[in-house]
Structures are given as C-alpha cells and as structure tokens.
Amino acid sequence: MLDDLDHRARQVLVNNDRGNYTIPTAGLYPYQWNWDSAFAALGFSNFDVERAWTEIETLFAGQWPDGMVPHILFHEVNEGYFPGPDIWGGIGPVPSSGITQPPVAISFARRIAIRDSHRAESRLAALYPAMLGWHRWFMRWRLDAHGAVCVTHPWEGGRDNAPDWDRAMTKIPLESAGRYHRRDTAHVAAEMRPKREDYDRYLWLVNQGRELQWNQAQLRDENPFRVADPAMTFICLRAARDLLATGTELGLEIDGLAADVRRLQEGAESLWNESINSFDSRTAGDGFNDVESSAAFLCWYAGIDQREQLKRLRIALKQVPYPIASCDPDSQQFEALRYWRGPTWAFMNYLIGIGLEEFALEDEADILREATRSLISRSGFYEYYNPLTGQAAGGGSFAWTATVWLDWAGRYEEDK
Ligand code: DGY
Numbered sequence: 299m300l301d302d303l304d305h306r307a308r309q310v311l312v313n314n315d316r317g318n319y320t321i322p323t324a325g326l327y328p329y330q331w332n333w334d335s336a337f338a339a340l341g342f343s344n345f346d347v348e349r350a351w352t353e354i355e356t357l358f359a360g361q362w363p364d365g366m367v368p369h370i371l372f373h374e375v376n377e378g379y380f381p382g383p384d385i386w387g388g389i390g391p392v393p394s395s396g397i398t399q400p401p402v403a404i405s406f407a408r409r410i411a412i413r414d415s416h417r418a419e420s421r422l423a424a425l426y427p428a429m430l431g432w433h434r435w436f437m438r439w440r441l442d443a444h445g446a447v448c449v450t451h452p453w454e455g456g457r458d459n460a461p462d463w464d465r466a467m468t469k470i471p472l473e474s475a476g477r478y479h480r481r482d483t484a485h486v487a488a489e490m491r492p493k494r495e496d497y498d499r500y501l502w503l504v505n506q507g508r509e510l511q512w513n514q515a516q517l518r519d520e521n522p523f524r525v526a527d528p529a530m531t532f533i534c535l536r537a538a539r540d541l542l543a544t545g546t547e548l549g550l551e552i553d554g555l556a557a558d559v560r561r562l563q564e565g566a567e568s569l570w571n572e573s574i575n576s577f578d579s580r581t582a583g584d585g586f587n588d589v590e591s592s593a594a595f596l597c598w599y600a601g602i603d604q605r606e607q608l609k610r611l612r613i614a615l616k617q618v619p620y621p622i623a624s625c626d627p628d629s630q631q632f633e634a635l636r637y638w639r640g641p642t643w644a645f646m647n648y649l650i651g652i653g654l655e656e657f658a659l660e661d662e663a664d665i666l667r668e669a670t671r672s673l674i675s676r677s678g679f680y681e682y683y684n685p686l687t688g689q690a691a692g693g694g695s696f697a698w699t700a701t702v703w704l705d706w707a708g709r710y711e712e713d714k
Pocket residue numbers: 369380453458482
C-alpha cells in the first residue's frame with residue numbers, strides 16, 4: 299500500500315497531465331512551462347517512465363529553429379491566462395512565448411535515463427541533438443563577457459520578482475504597456491504575486507521582443523534588461539556537464555562541449571561577490587546587485603564547492619523555521635509571502651539538496667531535506683511557502699512540488 303502522501307503526489311501529476319504534457323497547476327498556469335515540465339517528467343519517472351520521456355519529447359517539439367526552447371508552449375488556448383500566444387508572437391513550430399527558462403530538462407533527461415535501464419539509450423540519443431542545440435543557443439546569445447549566463451526577462455530566469463532584477467527593472471520605461479487585464483490575481487491573492495508596476499515592465503519587454511520578431515542580435519543590443527543570473531548560470535553549467543557526459547558515453551557529437559564547460563565554470567565563478575560573501579547577480583553595465591538570494595546555493599548543483607557559500611548556507615538553514623527563504627530574511631527586500639521575495643520553494647530546495655548530496659555535505663543536505671519534507675507533509679503540494687510559518691502560498695496541487703516529494707523529500711526514511 300502506497301503511503302498516503304506518495305499517492306497524493308502521484309495524483310497531482312496525473313491530474314495535471316494533459317496527455318503528452320503536464321501543466322504546473324490548473325487555473326494559474328494552464329500550459330506547458332519549460333522547467334516545470336522537466337520536473338513533471340522527473341516525477342513521472344518514479345512510476346511511469348514512458349510518460350516521463352513523452353513529457354520531454356513534447357517540450358523539445360516546441361524548439362525554435364535557432365535552438366531556443368520556449369518557456370511556455372501554448373498547446374491549447376486558455377482564456378484564464380495572460381499574456382497568451384497572440385501577445386507573445388512566438389515564431390516556433392508550436393505557439394509559444396519568446397524567451398526560454400533554465401535548462402533543467404537537459405539534466406533531468408540524463409537523470410531519468412539512469413533510472414530507466416530499458417529504452418533510455420535510444421530515447422536519450424534521439425533527444426540529444428535538440429538538447430545540444432539548446433545549449434549552443436545559450437552559449438551564442440546569453441553569455442556576458444565573463445561567461446556568466448544572462449536573462450533578458452525576469453520570466454526567463456523563472457524567479458519573476460526576485461530582488462536580483464530590481465535595478466535592471468528600473469531601466470524599463472513604465473509607460474505604454476497599454477491596457478491589459480491580469481489573470482493571475484484572479485487565481486492567487488495579490489500580495490503573493492508581483493506588483494502592477496512589475497507586470498507593466500514584464501509586458502513592455504514582451505512587446506519589445508514581439509516587435510523585433512525575437513531577433514536575438516537586435517535584442518542583445520536593444521533590450522534594456524540584461525542580468526547575469528546565478529541560477530541560470532549554475533543550471534546551464536550543470537546541463538553542459540551532463541551533455542558532455544551523455545555525449546561521451548553514447549559516442550555522440552561533443553565538439554566544443556569541454557571548452558563550454560570551462561567557459562561556464564569561469565562565468566559562474568565570476569559571480570562571486572566578495573563584498574557580500576555570496577554568489578550574486580550582475581546587471582549588465584552596472585555590476586553586482588548585492589542581493590543574497592537562494593539561487594546562490596545552487597553552486598553545488600553546478601559542481602562548484604564554495605566554502606564561504608557553505609558558511610552562508612549554514613546560516614540560511616537556521617535563519618527561518620522553514621528554509622531556504624528565496625531572499626535573505628534580514629534584508630529590506632524580504633517579504634514572506636511575495637513570490638520570489640521571501641517564500642521557500644520546494645523545487646529550489648531539491649536542486650540545492652541534490653547538489654549538496656553529490657558533494658557529501660550530508661549534514662546540510664539532511665536538514666534541508668527534512669525541512670522540505672515537513673513543509674510538504676504539513677502544508678501540501680503548494681507552489682511556495684511562507685518561510686516563517688510554513689503556511690502554503692501561491693497555487694495548489696503543484697506538479698514540481700509533487701515531484702520533489704516523490705523523488706527526494708518523501709524518500710527520506712527509505713534512503714537513510
Ligand atoms: C507568470 O505568468 O506568472 C509566469 O511566471 C510567467 O512565466
């Protein structure tokens with residue numbers, strides 16, 4: 299008999315399954331989101347590996363000719379979400395947004411393959427050229443002069459209203475987003491979501507991208523928003539390492555990958571901000587933002603063991619009852635319930651936690667895993683949680699939180 303929470307976690311994935319892709323949660327996010335979908339695939343691999351592969355294949359079916367894999371694929375129009383496909387004007391084979399998201403899908407495909415002894419090799423080999431194309435797109439269009447990976451929209455980093463973007467956001471004119479009707483606050487309380495002025499700027503960037511027909515060279519030169527993001531950089535570095543390992547094992551093309559790993563590693567190291575003793579985001583033209591966010595703790599996931607960051611992690615694990623807060627709780631920007639300005643995200647804990655485990659930092663990994671386990675078991679499969687009280691926040695029945703349970707947090711006893 300399956301444990302009740304295991305059963306409920308599977309049920310979340312099954313209920314969010316739309317056939318060949320999975321939505322993050324009904325209502326708030328009714329389409330296929332890139333990194334959410336990668337998590338859903340990983341979740342399915344715990345009980346239906348065939349379905350896991352289909353998920354990733356559907357995601358890559360939306361890949362643009364230049365290699366970009368969009369952050370949203372609008373398979374079926376849903377009036378409950380804004381901005382939809384017409385506003386984005388995506389130019390790929392499936393109606394889509396015009397930006398990407400952190401490529402956890404590349405690393406998770408490898409993780410799933412290791413689990414699936416039967417068809418893994420052919421499924422992974424068939425996806426490999428598309429994954430390589432996406433990696434090369436990042437290398438071509440998103441690196442800064444140091445080799446760190448930049449985001450061109452807060453939604454591209456996936457941490458929409460993180461304080462990391464505050465400075466770059468002020469460069470975006472507030473006027474002329476036009477009249478529009480937000481749908482997110484019909485699903486979730488407004489104090490848990492980005493503010494109106496954030497939305498105006500998100501839309502300004504979307505409108506600019508559409509008008510430039512998502513021409514990357516023009517966007518690189520004209521987009522006022524360009525920030526080297528530790529989360530994006532660490533996840534791209536991990537993806538490059540995983541591609542190199544897969545390509546080598548399967549005897550596939552690996553030209554330039556070892557050099558790319560070195561370049562991304564230098565880029566990641568360049569995000570070390572001595573003045574705050576932490577990895578930090580860097581706004582193009584302006585330097586470090588002096589923001590400590592949970593993204594900094596993804597260094598181990600990327601294969602970087604930073605001892606000063608470990609000291610910060612030990613503090614972060616004790617700083618709030620339900621770690622890790624997405625934004626430093628002692629900072630002025632901290633807001634316990636507002637999306638990426640404070641709440642704890644189970645999927646971030648997972649990525650941080652598996653990195654720690656790979657470096658045998660068992661004590662810290664255990665604390666984090668136990669904290670995540672207690673959050674989910676007491677508050678359910680939510681999008682995020684108040685780090686001070688453990689209270690559920692954002693959308694419910696969330697796919698990636700269900701995966702975190704099935705893959706890691708709920709297996710604590712078993713794995714010990
Ligand atoms: C949203 O609509 O809030 C999403 O985060 C965009 O990806």
